[in-house]
Amino acid sequence: MQRLRRLVWKEFLELRQDPRLFGLVIMAPIIQLTMLGYAATTDVKDVPIVVADGDRTPASRNLIARFDGSRTFTVIDTVTTVTEVDRFLQTGEAWIALAIPSGYGRSVQDGQPVSLQVVADGSDSNSTTVALGYATSLVGEYAAALTADLRAARPQAAPAAAPGIDFRIRVWFNSQLESRFFMIPGVIALLLLIVTANLAAMAIVREKELGTLEQLNVTPLRRWELIVGKLLPYGLIGLIDVLLVTALAVFWFEVPFRGSFTLLLATSLLYVMCTLSLGLFISTVSDTQQQAMMTATFFFLTPMIYLSGFIFPIENMPRAIQYVTYLIPLRYFLVIVRGIFLKGIGLDLLWPQAAALGAWGAVMLLLAVARSRKRIA
Amino acid sequence: MTKALAVYRKELRQISRDRRTLTTIIFVPAFFLLLYGYALNWDIRHITLAVQDRDGTPESRALVAAFVNSGYFDRVADVYAPAELNRLLDVDIARAALVIPEGFGRDITTGPAPQVQLLVNGDNANTATTVMGYAANIARGAGAALAPSDGMTAPLVSVEPRIWYNPELRSTLFLVPGLIAYILMITAVISTALSIVREKESGTMEQVRMAPIDTFSFIVGKSIPYFLISLASAALIILAAMALFGLPMRGNWLALFAAMSLFIAGALGTGLLISTAAETQQVAFQAAMLTSFLPTLMLSGFIFPISSMPHALQLITHVVPARYFLIALRGIVLKGTPLRLLWPQMLALSIYTLAMLTLASVRLAREKR
Numbered sequence: 070m071q072r073l074r075r076l077v078w079k080e081f082l083e084l085r086q087d088p089r090l091f092g093l094v095i096m097a098p099i100i101q102l103t104m105l106g107y108a109a110t111t112d113v114k115d116v117p118i119v120v121a122d123g124d125r126t127p128a129s130r131n132l133i134a135r136f137d138g139s140r141t142f143t144v145i146d147t148v149t150t151v152t153e154v155d156r157f158l159q160t161g162e163a164w165i166a167l168a169i170p171s172g173y174g175r176s177v178q179d180g181q182p183v184s185l186q187v188v189a190d191g192s193d194s195n196s197t198t199v200a201l202g203y204a205t206s207l208v209g210e211y212a213a214a215l216t217a218d219l220r221a222a223r224p225q226a227a228p229a230a231a232p233g234i235d236f237r238i239r240v241w242f243n244s245q246l247e248s249r250f251f252m253i254p255g256v257i258a259l260l261l262l263i264v265t266a267n268l269a270a271m272a273i274v275r276e277k278e279l280g281t282l283e284q285l286n287v288t289p290l291r292r293w294e295l296i297v298g299k300l301l302p303y304g305l306i307g308l309i310d311v312l313l314v315t316a317l318a319v320f321w322f323e324v325p326f327r328g329s330f331t332l333l334l335a336t337s338l339l340y341v342m343c344t345l346s347l348g349l350f351i352s353t354v355s356d357t358q359q360q361a362m363m364t365a366t367f368f369f370l371t372p373m374i375y376l377s378g379f380i381f382p383i384e385n386m387p388r389a390i391q392y393v394t395y396l397i398p399l400r401y402f403l404v405i406v407r408g409i410f411l412k413g414i415g416l417d418l419l420w421p422q423a424a425a426l427g428a429w430g431a432v433m434l435l436l437a438v439a440r441s442r443k444r445i446a
Numbered sequence: 447m448t449k450a451l452a453v454y455r456k457e458l459r460q461i462s463r464d465r466r467t468l469t470t471i472i473f474v475p476a477f478f479l480l481l482y483g484y485a486l487n488w489d490i491r492h493i494t495l496a497v498q499d500r501d502g503t504p505e506s507r508a509l510v511a512a513f514v515n516s517g518y519f520d521r522v523a524d525v526y527a528p529a530e531l532n533r534l535l536d537v538d539i540a541r542a543a544l545v546i547p548e549g550f551g552r553d554i555t556t557g558p559a560p561q562v563q564l565l566v567n568g569d570n571a572n573t574a575t576t577v578m579g580y581a582a583n584i585a586r587g588a589g590a591a592l593a594p595s596d597g598m599t600a601p602l603v604s605v606e607p608r609i610w611y612n613p614e615l616r617s618t619l620f621l622v623p624g625l626i627a628y629i630l631m632i633t634a635v636i637s638t639a640l641s642i643v644r645e646k647e648s649g650t651m652e653q654v655r656m657a658p659i660d661t662f663s664f665i666v667g668k669s670i671p672y673f674l675i676s677l678a679s680a681a682l683i684i685l686a687a688m689a690l691f692g693l694p695m696r697g698n699w700l701a702l703f704a705a706m707s708l709f710i711a712g713a714l715g716t717g718l719l720i721s722t723a724a725e726t727q728q729v730a731f732q733a734a735m736l737t738s739f740l741p742t743l744m745l746s747g748f749i750f751p752i753s754s755m756p757h758a759l760q761l762i763t764h765v766v767p768a769r770y771f772l773i774a775l776r777g778i779v780l781k782g783t784p785l786r787l788l789w790p791q792m793l794a795l796s797i798y799t800l801a802m803l804t805l806a807s808v809r810l811a812r813e814k815r
Contacts, residue, residue, distance in 0.1 A: 100736070107759050108744045111572035114754040132603075143753075158610060159783040161773045177603065184606045191612030192780045193620050194489065195572065196751050202579035205605050212603040237561060238578050241535060243568035251570045359640075359727050367474055372481070380749065381486040382573055384494075384541075390485045404538070411569050418537050 072290055076298030080272070084302065098260050098310050099317075105256050106322050109380070110248045113199040115143045119163035121151045126174030135211055136167065141203040154188065164190045165200055180219055242411045250325065253318045254410040255379050257311055258402045261337065262344050262373065265307040267365050269300055269348030274361040277352075296438065300345045307341045308334070318410075327413025336405045336419075339426045343398040346433035353440040373397050378404075398429045449659050453667025457641065461671060471637065475629045475679045482625050483691045487617040490576045495519040496531060496540035503551030505592055509562070512588040513544060518580045535567050542566045542577055554592045611780045619694075622687045623775040624748035626680050627709070627768040634676045634710050635738045638669060638717030639730040647726060661811045665803075669714045676710045684779070696782030704785070705774040708795040712767055713738070715802025722809040742768040770794040 118136060122129050137144040145163055148154060157163035168186040176183045187204055189197045243250045276282040285295060315333070318324045347369065355361035375381065376390065377399035383391055394400050401422040408414045416423065461468065495513060499506050513519045522540055525531050534540040545563040553560035564581050568574040612619045645651040654664065684702075687693040695702075716738055724730035742748065745759070746768035752760055763769050770791040777783030777791075785792070 100740070104740065104744045108755050109750050110754045111750060112754050113575075113751065117753060156787060159777060159781050160787050161777060183603050185603060187605050187607045189607060189609045190781075191609040191615050192776050193751065194612055194615035194617045195576075195620070197609065197612075198579065198615055199572075199575050201607050201609075202575070202582075205607070206582070208603055208605045215603065238564045238566060238581065240566045240568035240574055240578075243571060243574070246568050246571040246574055248571040359731075362728065362731055367477075372477070375481055375486060382490075382570060384492065385487050385490060386485045407569055408536075412536055414536050418533075 073294050073298050073301075076290065076294065077301050080299060080302040083272075084306075095313075097264065098256075098314050101260060102253065102256055102314060102317055102322075105252045106249055109252050111195065112246070112248050113196050113203070114140060116141055116165060116196065116200045116203075117145045117163045118142045118165045118167060119154050119157040120144055120147045121154050121166060121168045122147050122149060123151070123171040124169050124173040125149070128174035128177050129169045132169065132173075132208075132211060133167075135207060136204075139203070139207060141200060141207075151186075158188065158190050161190070164193070164197065165204065167204075177215060249322055250411060251407065252380075253314075253322055253324050254406045255403055256318075257314045257337070258340070258377075258399055258406055259374060259379060260310050260314060261307045261341055261402075262347075262399055263370060264310055265303050265341055265344040266348040266351065266370065267362070268306070269303045269345050270351040270355065270361045270365055271358050272303070273299055273349065273352035274355050274358050278357055292438075296349065296441070300349065303348070304338075304341050304345055307344070308337065311337045324410060326410055328409030329415060332416060332419075333406070333409050336402065336409075336423055336426070339423060339430065340398065340402045340405075343402075343426055343430035343433060346430055346437050347398075350433055350437035350440065353437055373399050376400075395425075398426055401425045401429075447663075449663035450667040450670075453659060453664055454670050457668055457671045460641070461675075471633055471675060471679070474632055475683055478625055478629060479622070479683055479686055479690075482621045483618055483687065486621065489615070489617055490573055490580075491518060492520045493518055493542055493573075493577050493580075494522045494540045496523040496525050496534045496543040497521055498525045498528075498531060498543065498545045500548045501546050501550040505551035505554050506546045508592060509546060509550070509585075509588050510544065512584050512591075513581070516580065516584050518577075518584075531565065535565060538567070540567075541573070542581065554589070559589075618687075618691050619780060620776075621749070622683070622691065622693055623779055624746070624772055626683050626706075626775060627746065627771050628742055628748060629683065630676050630680055630706070630710055631713055631738045631742045631768065633679055634672055634713035635717040635720070636731065636734045637675075638672050638714050639720040639724065639734050640727050641672070642668065642718065642721035643724050643727050643730040646721075661807055665718060665807055665810065669718065672714060672717075673707075673710055676713070677706060680706050680710075693779065695779055697778035698785065701785040701788075702775070702778050705771065705778065705788075705792065705795070708792065708799055709767065709771045712795060712799035712802050715799060715806050718806035719802055719809065722806060722813055741766045745769070746772055748772060767795060767798040770798075 120133050120136070122133065133144060133147065136142045142165075146157065151166075151168050154163070154166035154168070158166060166188040168188070170183065170185075173183055173185075185208065187201070189201055191197050240246060273282070276285065290298070311334070315326070315330075319326050348365075351361055351365050351369065355364055376383075376386075376394050377397050378394070379399065383394050383400070386394070404422050405419050405426075408419055497510055497513075499510060510521070514521050519542070523534055525534065525543070531540075531543045531545075535543060543565040545565070547560060547562070550560045550562070562585060564578075564585075566574050566577055566581075609615060642651075645654060659667075684693070684695070688695060717734070720730055720733045720737070724733055744750065745752075745755075745763045745766045747763070748768065752763050752769070755763070774788045774791040774795070777788055778785075
């Protein structure tokens with residue numbers, strides 16, 4: 070135990086001498102959080118829309134004002150003919166063009182149905198789908214209001230309202246549909262992976278490069294002491310990052326925290342075991358820090374990040390790839406973190422994920438230790 | 447010029463010897479293309495749906511059938527107790543739950559309009575919004591079909607949507623151009639920066655400094671191999687995406703080439719600039735990550751729409767070159783936009799390229815002295 074403490078202490082001393090590390094450990098979480106908290110929003114807001122107003126009556130201007138006044142749309146320009154909108158769509162200045170036909174004002178007044186043409190730039194398929202949905206419901210509400218007005222003024226001219234389904238949608242867990250609430254808890258999982266796996270791998274490879282690993286090997290340290298001593302400091306750093314990000318998420322970004330904090334810490338510990346074992350494994354397949362960095366970033370971290378469901382939902386992936394995602398520890402931890410933050414669920418529902426993390430970590434650790442025995446001892 | 451050529455030949459030889467970097471340069475574009483082409487998309491289908499049908503009439507079954515037959519929803523569970531619904535949503539077995547009240551079949555014909563409830567898991571706001579849109583449409587359609595048809599008229603104002611450029615709304619077509627910008631950033635910035643810093647680290651920079659090579663020849667000779675590699679990998683991505691994923695090429699190849707060359711030149715300039723500031727490859731790598739990689743991924747409109755970001759962040763995106771490059775690229779490839787409409791983007795890219803190259807050569811010249 071004494072030796073272990075010395076080794077951990079030595080590691081911290083070395084960390085202190087590396088000023089860039091401070092940046093990586095403290096600045097990286099903040100930059101990532103800011104980017105993901107503010108930029109990584111798949112919400113659709115202020116969609117630029119161009120209007121071809123072929124009518125130019127108070128009625129058409131009223132409709133345009135409705136679009137402009139909504140949070141989803143911003144009217145960037147009003148032109149008179151439909152051909153003029155092409156330029157806006159081609160340059161991406163507008164995503165959606167709304168064409169109001171001439172005679173629109175009169176038809177609406179007379180209770181004659183009118184149809185508006187909406188042209189959407191489909192290149193951003195995701196935003197377009199959402200924006201089109203908003204446009205349809207905005208016009209629907211507008212039509213309902215017009216019909217009501219019309220019926221109040223002249224009952225015989227107004228079309229009768231069709232009976233239908235009173236369809237109520239209730240959103241659970243994130244009722245304002247803020248994508249931040251989904252992204253930010255994920256940052257904890259992402260950061261732990263990047264910081265701990267990378268740092269652990271580089272710390273060991275650095276000793277290899279400098280030749281000091283040989284020296285450590287000839288000391289009376291036992292193998293497990295060496296491994297634990299090298300990994301422990303990075304585990305601690307990882308936990309500090311968890312606290313930092315959780316605090317920022319809750320107090321700055323106001324992400325709801327509905328679950329148990331103890332459970333979050335406990336599962337983080339389990340997850341950090343996975344990422345550190347991964348770091349150890351990477352260190353055994355690399356000879357230089359350069360290689361370790363490249364291997365970690367391109368062959369492990371990037372695929373894991375993309376296939377974990379962090380940004381792109383796993384359920385949208387093809388079946389074969391969905392099976393691959395079961396091999397990624399980040400996947401399980403994301404379910405855990407989001408479950409704890411947003412749903413407030415406990416271990417009774419999350420135990421399969423926790424068990425998967427434990428198993429993954431154990432296998433990776435065994436693999437890494439087996440390899441390192443061959444390589445360095 | 448012969449001096450530049452000599453540097454160029456030396457660089458090529460060095461690249462071909464460094465196996466791992468070479469693999470990375472080839473592996474990364476291929477990997478990302480397959481990833482974005484096959485694995486990653488927002489095209490939401492097969493939403494898991496739990497159904498609580500408290501009515502059990504032909505009408506209520508017709509409503510459920512309307513959801514299932516739409517192709518968007520997969521019925522994964524039938525529930526009889528509300529507590530069961532909670533559990534299904536909690537553990538993500540179902541993303542949405544449809545609750546049909548007793549008396550639905552009667553009320554739909556006689557009124558008042560029966561209240562049908564859909565519970566949606568909102569944790570992923572984006573998926574939830576799309577699910578809500580689909581569901582509202584299906585319910586509207588089913589309601590119109592089930593209700594007695596007399597007295598039905600079209601709504602006063604309706605929308606007739608038409609989608610241009612990507613009518614099937616496939617997200618692959620949107621993501622592939624972004625991917626090109628991303629990969630060009632990796633190959634151009636990182637490999638250039640690392641190649642020069644490596645010379646510094648191994649001490650060969652001193653030798654280059656002693657050799658009778660002027661800054662200009664050095665920069666040209668160093669960057670041309672990476673320029674060619676980057677251009678080739680971009681061309682490969684486009685051709686592969688056309689062959690595999692049906693990416694259209696509606697614009698002018700020459701315009702595409704011009705936009706890509708400008709962007710690559712700027713990226714190479716960034717790499718050179720980083721190399722003058724960094725002493726070790728690690729620092730160079732981190733600097734490249736922070737200044738080029740992350741902004742290209744997050745702030746360019748590659749994945750996340752710029753118009754939805756807060757204003758302060760939107761201002762920052764104006765200095766991210768990939769922002770302009772992406773508009774130009776998507777315009778040319780997906781929309782067939784002529785180059786004359788893209789002059790603001792091309793101008794911005796030219797300014798970026800010029801600034802980077804000038805800064806880099808000034809600093810390099812100073813370093814050589």
